[in-house]
Amino acid sequence: MRRSIATVSLSGTLEEKLRAAARAGFDGVEIFENDLVASPLAPREIRALASSLGLGIDLYQPFRDFGGVTEEQLAADLRRAEAKFALMVELGADTLLVCSNTAPDAIDDDALVAEQLYRLAEAARPYGVRIAYEALAWGTHVSTYGHTWDLVRRADHPGLGVCLDSFHVLSRGDDPAGIRDVPGDKIFFLQLADAPRMAMDVLQWSRHHRCFPGQGDFDLAAFTDHVLAAGYDGPLSLEVFNDVFRAADTGRTAADAHRSLALLEDAVLRRREENGDGAPEQLVRLPDPVPPRRFAFVEVAADTSATAEARAVLEALGFTHTRDHRSKPVELWEHGGTRILLNATDPRLGHTWDRAAAITAVGLDTDRPDRALERAGALSAPPLPRRRDPAETDLHAVAAPDGTAVFFCPDAGPGDQAWLDDFSAPAVHHPRDEAGPRLTGIDHIGLHQPFDQFDEAALFYRSVLGLSPSESTDLAAPDGLVRSRALVHRASGLRIALNVSVLGFGEHTRAAGGAQHIALGCEDVFAVAEAMRAHGRPPLRVPDNYYADLAARTDLAPATVERMRAHGVLYDRDPGTGAEFWHCYTPLLDGRLFFEVVQRGAGYEGFGARNTPVRMALHRAERDS
Amino acid sequence: MRRSIATVSLSGTLEEKLRAAARAGFDGVEIFENDLVASPLAPREIRALASSLGLGIDLYQPFRDFGGVTEEQLAADLRRAEAKFALMVELGADTLLVCSNTAPDAIDDDALVAEQLYRLAEAARPYGVRIAYEALAWGTHVSTYGHTWDLVRRADHPGLGVCLDSFHVLSRGDDPAGIRDVPGDKIFFLQLADAPRMAMDVLQWSRHHRCFPGQGDFDLAAFTDHVLAAGYDGPLSLEVFNDVFRAADTGRTAADAHRSLALLEDAVLRRREENGDGAPEQLVRLPDPVPPRRFAFVEVAADTSATAEARAVLEALGFTHTRDHRSKPVELWEHGGTRILLNATDPRLGHTWDRAAAITAVGLDTDRPDRALERAGALSAPPLPRRRDPAETDLHAVAAPDGTAVFFCPDAGPGDQAWLDDFSAPAVHHPRDEAGPRLTGIDHIGLHQPFDQFDEAALFYRSVLGLSPSESTDLAAPDGLVRSRALVHRASGLRIALNVSVLGFGEHTRAAGGAQHIALGCEDVFAVAEAMRAHGRPPLRVPDNYYADLAARTDLAPATVERMRAHGVLYDRDPGTGAEFWHCYTPLLDGRLFFEVVQRGAGYEGFGARNTPVRMALHRAERDS
Structure with missing residues (x-):
């Protein structure tokens, strides 16, 4: 019409x-x-x-x-x-x-x-x-x-x-x-x-x-x-x-x-x-959504100074630097089927922010990347021009409102991604059964949005990827209110959390409250935290006051709370279902980016939002110290 | 207490x-x-x-x-x-x-x-x-x-x-x-x-x-x-x-x-x-407010490049450069008892904004500057340190929330202000009965406020100067909503209008919508507009569409509307009292500062807010062209 x-x-x-x-x-x-x-x-x-x-x-x-x-x-x-x-x-x-x-x-x-x-x-x-x-x-x-x-x-x-x-x-x-x-x-x-x-x-x-x-x-x-x-x-x-x-x-x-x-x-x-009603011919049908199956990768760009720390944190989290890109200074880090690209160049074209470490791209495993791209195009998200060597894999990508590149990767099953051919053959055999605690994949990513693109971003992810938006929640950061909204693909469990400053004003439009993060799922957050400590990168220390309050307001055993305190693990429980959630954070990398490690109890669908203001205050204090 | x-x-x-x-x-x-x-x-x-x-x-x-x-x-x-x-x-x-x-x-x-x-x-x-x-x-x-x-x-x-x-x-x-x-x-x-x-x-x-x-x-x-x-x-x-x-x-x-x-x-x-009730002794009384009688002066600071244009505009408005400050590169411009200081230095200490032309100080004639300062001090507005020659007049000043210095000038009657002694003796006899249209004084000033200081600024002017705040009005600028609130001293007619971006976001936090202005009162806005044109600085041109709409929605005679159009004069009428208002604007000086010339019909108490979005669009178009 x-x-x-x-x-x-x-x-x-x-x-x-x-x-x-x-x-x-x-x-x-x-x-x-x-x-x-x-x-x-x-x-x-x-x-x-x-x-x-x-x-x-x-x-x-x-x-x-x-x-x-x-x-x-x-x-x-x-x-x-x-x-x-x-x-x-x-x-x-x-x-x-x-x-x-x-x-x-x-x-x-x-x-x-x-x-x-x-x-x-x-x-x-x-x-x-x-x-x-x-x-x-x-x-x-x-x-x-x-x-x-x-x-x-x-x-x-x-x-x-x-x-x-x-x-x-x-x-x-x-x-x-x-x-x-x-x-x-x-x-x-x-x-x-x-x-x-x-x-x-x-x-x-x-x-x-x-x-x-x-x-x-x-x-x-x-x-x-x-x-x-x-x-x-x-x-x-x-x-x-x-x-x-x-x-x-x-x-x-x-x-x-x-x-x-x-x-x-x-x-x-x-x-x-x-409803069995006739459809007026002037109504235009969109190509069907092509549901994403999982994160194929998340790409992080960091300036040279931050790259070294990023490597140390990835190692502490159990990742191995397995390959290098054939034509670009991009490192592939893997842990099982979980992949993070560490990009030491600055390919953040389209990014309107400063040059601090940032998530610049996400790859999504999809059955039909061509169809995903077609739908995106019909939704005013034209394909991104590829900056690539002619010999490299032709990956389809579109730009999200905040400039993040969204790649549709052909889903040929874990370990057989064609795009991996753009990277050097593994220097060491990829250690599928590595020692150390197991990460189960990328649980979600958190992207802080420019103030005027929050509703646009939600509609973009919802329509282009077929994700379902949750209710918005306002969180009290030390620099002002932050609004948070998750978009989830129920079948695959793919989750993206969008955050935005409620007033478009104040420091947190770019800093602590404005951070981006990659949340890694695991089956034992304490084991991961322990491994992080052993690698000299322990989780962010959480105030004792948090645990005193936690002990007062829950029925958790003192030893349980003490164990969380010792590891910097925070806790949430769904008041309706009783489902539990444990998570810990890394410090901020380059004042912008952090990793989260999350362990979801059966049926927990949230993101521990209750603990977010505490995390924001800690990251802010760390930044200012 | x-x-x-x-x-x-x-x-x-x-x-x-x-x-x-x-x-x-x-x-x-x-x-x-x-x-x-x-x-x-x-x-x-x-x-x-x-x-x-x-x-x-x-x-x-x-x-x-x-x-x-x-x-x-x-x-x-x-x-x-x-x-x-x-x-x-x-x-x-x-x-x-x-x-x-x-x-x-x-x-x-x-x-x-x-x-x-x-x-x-x-x-x-x-x-x-x-x-x-x-x-x-x-x-x-x-x-x-x-x-x-x-x-x-x-x-x-x-x-x-x-x-x-x-x-x-x-x-x-x-x-x-x-x-x-x-x-x-x-x-x-x-x-x-x-x-x-x-x-x-x-x-x-x-x-x-x-x-x-x-x-x-x-x-x-x-x-x-x-x-x-x-x-x-x-x-x-x-x-x-x-x-x-x-x-x-x-x-x-x-x-x-x-x-x-x-x-x-x-x-x-x-x-x-x-009410004849006893007052608990722990309640602290403030010194009485000392009402301002009129603007003694408004000081404008401009970089060298903008100073020449500022001089041309002041001349076109009928001001004469009468004196120079003895120790600072500050010029006194006068028209009758109306005074503007043009400061070619950059004394904007405390200003948090960029270096575009700005109102940096206002002087208020007050009966008892010492008492005004005492009240300000009791209201968390400590005196500003003076940066002056020991021989100069000791003027009392405090900083408003946005950094504007507010000077309390001893009111010894027009033409006998002691602070004028800090300026050289007049080079020419001050032409009291100058030819050309007469300005009646500074009708009001408009100050754009940093986003987080709007309520603070209103309380500051209300409490320190004893002004009465009006209702807030939201105006649709081309870059977003702007909130405006006037503070008025009923007896003296002293008026200050505060503006702020409603969301603290977007270009207008600093540019067109974020402009400052000095509004000069007059008895014949058409004569002033004519004199401005004769001096090569005609008022901002207002679109013909404005006048077509004005003719459609009022009973003004076509010749009257045509006269306004020819002079760039805008019009407002109080729907309650029928009181009329005419005003015109200069282009933006240095992308930030403009002058307005206003003529108030008997009983008109407003500021022509209805026309403000038009002015904002014009200033924006001018800036972008």
């Missing part, structure tokens, strides 16, 4: 917004009046620019506080409207969004409102403009789509229809199924916005916290399905008031927005098929 | 919090358990550190979800409590905060809760610990102070009393007057927090948006008065959960906090005197 976006959803000047919308692949835009008023471009110039970019101007908005007014006010409103109609002719926009009246003194008289809407539509007719009437959730007397449809039906003017906005319908808890009863040709426009469920004033919720479909808690696939079932075939248009998007990079936000619509169309299509 | 602060109100590690609290002048702290748990310091070391800093540990907190539990749970809770009592002995803390139970399965049985509270207090007795029981506004069954007092009275244990928290009482709309009926010796602790009125879930409101007294909408003077009237003589303690403070500079926040308590004590004292 035609995809549009309201200019208010993006940051920047009107011209920047139009260019970004076009680049992201949108077919049209809604022009928000404030953007036009502040633009030095004349309406005809805006029309020409949009046209040259291949964008239609699908809507001009908003026309506020119309309907249910005195005759004197109506005269002023019609005069105001005529000026907008004339403007729209120059813009080449044929639909005007009219919002339900929010004035406290609006008159509660449906006959009057219908008559005034008729007069407005009649005034618009000579200009070739039609009126799309929308109920704001906080309208004084008109606040539901059902009411707007009653009024539109009553006014009965060919140039008058309703505009449906998913936020206004779903925020009120209205049943959207009734939309099916509205004739499709009387639905003049469809605005889509998702939102997290928040217990707050609906006006503030609407103005600050909307997000793109798939980033909030509303069922937009069902909503859109109802609208299409009614016969609507106009644009799917995003109108998202969001404080972060208003300040974020315009191009990134536009790509994020377009990805959300691709995902929504696909979801609607699948829903209709599941 | 004794002044305390909860460690959760500040950012950083426990040690940093203690040091900052002591430096700010607090007498004690509440230790928040999470801060202790994450600290490498043993409880005895914390006690020793606090003691060495002159801080008492007035409270240990929180002990959650106690009361109304099964006997089995009670046993676990008492075991947990005993561990905390033992810890408190080591800490030297004698009061434990116990919150009302928020567990969904808490038992609604007052007799049971009272009995369990009695048993807790009895268990605490051997440790010399007493229990302060607090109602959380979202407690499952116990959520009001009246209910806690009922339970405490019922339990009737000498070691059990109530803890009152202004947020929990006032957020629910409870009448605090009933506190007068609680015996003062059963009020074991008093926690103070203010908050802006917000229509949202009370738990989220409490956890994220509390602020220091005087920064929100609660009447804390009345609340505190009731508590003192009841006979309470313990600490006034700040417990403020605030997302910004959690990320802000620890020392600044502590100073801000201490200032708020000084102001609160003074307000309580005055309230009691007004």
Whole structure:
């Protein structure tokens, strides 16, 4: 279907917004009046620019506080409207969004409102403009789509229809199924916005916290399905008031927005098929997700000074430096089937941060890398150009929003990865049954996100890799709140945790709270901790106060707590299931990167978030000391 | 009275919090358990550190979800409590905060809760610990102070009393007057927090948006008065959960906090005197505010390259370079009694920003500079050291939170300011009746604030200068939302507008949206705009679209709108009173600083905020071009 976006959803000047919308692949835009008023471009110039970019101007908005007014006010409103109609002719926009009246003194008289809407539509007719009437959730007397449809039906003017906005319908808890009863040709426009469920004033919720479909808690696939079932075939248009998007990079936000619509169309299509409904041919299907089976590798880049320490830590964790890349200064470190690439160059193209040690790439074993790449491409994640020797394996990769490269590795079973051929033959036979405690693989990775890319990143991993997002949790770091959200693939157990500074402010946007980490699974965290100590790299020391509190609030035996204290092991227990979790940390490498060793008791699905503020305080203290 | 602060109100590690609290002048702290748990310091070391800093540990907190539990749970809770009592002995803390139970399965049985509270207090007795029981506004069954007092009275244990928290009482709309009926010796602790009125879930409101007294909408003077009237003589303690403070500079926040308590004590004292109540002798009175009469000067610092353009703009605005400072490269520019200092050095000590042109100082004519300085000192704003020649005038100055120096100038009437003697005798006779349009003075200045100092800055100007804050307004800049708040002295008309990025993120924290400005009042904005054009520095050009919209939404005559368009004059009208406002802007100087020329119709009290997003977009486009 035609995809549009309201200019208010993006940051920047009107011209920047139009260019970004076009680049992201949108077919049209809604022009928000404030953007036009502040633009030095004349309406005809805006029309020409949009046209040259291949964008239609699908809507001009908003026309506020119309309907249910005195005759004197109506005269002023019609005069105001005529000026907008004339403007729209120059813009080449044929639909005007009219919002339900929010004035406290609006008159509660449906006959009057219908008559005034008729007069407005009649005034618009000579200009070739039609009126799309929308109920704001906080309208004084008109606040539901059902009411707007009653009024539109009553006014009965060919140039008058309703505009449906998913936020206004779903925020009120209205049943959207009734939309099916509205004739499709009387639905003049469809605005889509998702939102997290928040217990707050609906006006503030609407103005600050909307997000793109798939980033909030509303069922937009069902909503859109109802609208299409009614016969609507106009644009799917995003109108998202969001404080972060208003300040974020315009191009990134536009790509994020377009990805959300691709995902929504696909979801609607699948829903209709599941329900045995016919799927409109204009809905575009995405290639099926190709589930990742496991982490093939995680690549860490570090400056020369940090590389030596990284090697020591990897050794202490039980990894062996097994091979070297044939053409690049990249070392392969292995422990069983667990692989970490240590990159001493600086390939962090696309990374917007400083040069501290960082996770620069993750490899995922997948059955069909070509199909994974195809899906990613359909989700506005084009393939990364390979910087490689022609003789090397052609690995498919895309860039995540934070710049991390995501490689789709052909899954030929452990130990038989084709990409390993890019590395020298093993200097020593790879010690499959090495002595020492066993790591069971990469349990998860933790990636701190740039402030304005958190929702985008979650949608990216969810849609491109088919991961399921968990609830967000806010953690009190010593430098401010950090929001954390995990994305998990249930079948494979692949987990990625995303963190972000809640306010986009303060030191932790880059340092301790902003750390990245690789969490390694094991079957005996105490044995790993012991081995780390034996290698001169003991886990981060945890304060005695932590263990005193742990002993007070749990029924753990004193000897058990003492053993944890001696090894720097932290503990969590799921209050519902009683499932247990043990974990320990390394100090920060280069002020940015750390390793975690985790042992999951049966059924534990979390990440020990309760202990994260303690870890953050320790890493901060270490950094400052 | 004794002044305390909860460690959760500040950012950083426990040690940093203690040091900052002591430096700010607090007498004690509440230790928040999470801060202790994450600290490498043993409880005895914390006690020793606090003691060495002159801080008492007035409270240990929180002990959650106690009361109304099964006997089995009670046993676990008492075991947990005993561990905390033992810890408190080591800490030297004698009061434990116990919150009302928020567990969904808490038992609604007052007799049971009272009995369990009695048993807790009895268990605490051997440790010399007493229990302060607090109602959380979202407690499952116990959520009001009246209910806690009922339970405490019922339990009737000498070691059990109530803890009152202004947020929990006032957020629910409870009448605090009933506190007068609680015996003062059963009020074991008093926690103070203010908050802006917000229509949202009370738990989220409490956890994220509390602020220091005087920064929100609660009447804390009345609340505190009731508590003192009841006979309470313990600490006034700040417990403020605030997302910004959690990320802000620890020392600044502590100073801000201490200032708020000084102001609160003074307000309580005055309230009691007004009501004919006796004022407890432990309440400290502040020196009376010394109202500013007018801006004596505003000092602008600019690098050499920007100085030439600044001179051209000042000339175009009708200023004359009349004198030079005797010992510094500072020029005095005058227009009638309006004075701007142009500083070509870089005296921006204390400024945390970049080196773009900036307002570095404001001078205020005041009757008693010595008394103004004395009040500032009592409000944690110590005098700035003067960097001056011994022969120069001894001007009193303090630093505002953003580093702007605020000078208190002796008010000897216009044209007779002693500080002018620091400047060379006028080269030309100061042309009092110069030709050209007349400026009427400095209407206001606009200062963009560092993200974490907005509430602090408002409290600073309010308390130190005695200005009245207006409501905050959020404005949609092209780079994100900007929050704006004006502080006004009604009698003198002195106005300062503070702006801040709502999210502390994005370009506008430093650039266009982050601009500073000096607004000059006049009686004929068109004449000033014409003179600016004649001097080759016309006002910023405003888009035709703005005027088309203005014509559509107002009844202004077309010729009037055309005249505004021709001069780049923007327009606002107070919807209530019909009072009018006209203003125009200069381009940005050095990407940071601009001048505004304003003409106020009778009764107009605003700042043309409606037009600010247009101005921001224009300045941004200009910067990017």
